[in-house]
Amino acid sequence: MKQTQKDFLGKITLAIAGMLIFSAGINFFIVPADLYNGGMLGISQLIRTVLVKYLHLFSGSTDIAGIINMIFNIPLCFIAWHYVSRSFFVRTLICVISQTIFLSFLPIPSTPLVNDTLTASIIGGIVAGSGIGIALRAGGSSGGLDIIGMYFTKRFKDFSVGRISxxxxxxxxxxxxxxxxxxxxxxxxxxxxxxxxxxxxxxxxNxxxxxxxxxxxxxxxxxxYIVKDFNRDATWWExxxxxxxxxxxxxxxxxSxxxxxxxxxxxxxxxxxxFIVEKDGIGIGGKYEKHL
Incomplete structure (x- = not known):
């Protein structure tokens, strides 16, 4: 197996592990505490609550929020395929599918593991946030606003992902x-x-x-390469x-x-x-947009 294939499989495995950790944080701490995520998953959770608790259309132990989130991501994956990049599409699709599976089948405790809602929100945030960070570090994407952000960042140089989120x-x-x-x-x-x-x-x-x-x-x-591939400016001199x-x-x-x-x-x-010299953690002022 070529080194590039090994690197790709290693990153995908790490991204899937990140999605598993994220889903565990959601199903074990956030859902039992009746709390809600942000982004596309948060919208899916609100729709799930309306369908299950108010309209009584679904019953059972499976949380359908992950499935609803997957449905929302289908047209967004089309955007990723055609307007962002094929590699980003593949990574996003794998992460979204794995996230849907984990959110649907990881058991949600019938009673909260942590009775205090504040504690549940903090622990859930630590676990879920770490999972997403691991997935992103491996080059993965949870879809939703990530795709929208990548699309508009490529089309509009001054677009701010943070503002839309x-x-x-x-x-x-x-x-x-x-x-x-x-x-x-x-x-x-x-x-x-x-x-x-x-x-x-x-x-x-970040x-x-x-x-x-x-x-x-x-x-x-x-x-x-820096300008075209990263949408960044650069300066060179003799x-x-x-x-x-x-x-x-x-x-x-x-x-980044x-x-x-x-x-x-x-x-x-x-x-x-x-050769290259890198200095991490520098402070930046003025108009500098962070990328996903």
């Missing part, structure tokens, strides 16, 4: 406040905040990295080596840690003699 979650938790009361909404927001914090800690896309590349040729090709006093070129950009890993692999193809 904030708007959707505000609508979801606003509905929760009307249907279930303010207290439930507060616990949902606490869960969401903890979950996002854990996702950020595990997801390398780590800003200053990149400095030294190359004796092809600075324009390196810069073109320099001179201190030891040999030979002409060299420097390319500077600010990327996740993008840096892809850049290192591509750099070996463009110029095997080039």
């Amino acid at each position: 904030l708007c959707v979650n505000a609508v979801i938790y606003g509905i929760c406040a009307v249907l279930f009361g303010v207290q439930t909404t507060i616990y949902c927001i606490i869960y969401s905040a903890v979950s996002m914090l854990m996702t950020d800690r595990a997801h390398t896309q 780590i800003n990295t200053e990149v400095l590349i030294f190359t004796k040729n092809n600075p324009v090709k390196i810069m073109d 320099a001179r080596g201190g030891y040999t006093e030979g002409k060299t070129y420097m390319v500077m950009a600010v990327l 840690k996740y993008e840096c890993a892809h850049l290192r692999r591509e750099l070996r193809q463009i110029d095997e003699h080039a």
Whole structure:
């Protein structure tokens, strides 16, 4: 088996494991506490509650929220296939299917494992957020707003993924406040905040990295790769080596840690003699959009 195939299978396995951890956090802590997720899954959970508790259309121990979420993701996967990338589509489809299976078949406790709702929201956020972070770090995607974010980020350079997520979650938790009361909404927001914090800690896309590349040729090709593949800007200039006093070129950009890993692999193809310096965790001000 080729190394690229091994890497792909390893990442897919890790992404599926992340979906399992996420689903365990949802089914073991969030659903028994009658709390709700954000994003597309949160919309699916609200629809499930209306269908099951208010319209009495479904019964049984299986949570249909995962199935509803899968239905919503079918047209979104079509968008991923045609307008984002085939590899992103494959990774998203595998993650969405595995998430649906885990959410549908992981047993939901008849009584909450944790009686205190605040504790359940925190533990659920830690487990679910860690799972999503692991999946994202492996290059996976849970679909939903991830697909929408990737689509609009490719089409509009100034598009903010964070803003659309904030708007959707505000609508979801606003509905929760009307249907279930303010207290439930507060616990949902606490869960969401903890979950996002854990996702950020595990997801390398949220780590800003200053990149400095030294190359004796092809600075324009390196810069073109950064601009076209990452939708980032870059700067290059001519320099001179201190030891040999030979002409060299420097390319500077600010990327995410996740993008840096892809850049290192591509750099070996463009110029095997080039080397790269990375500085993680830098502070950035001004107009700099984070990517998924």
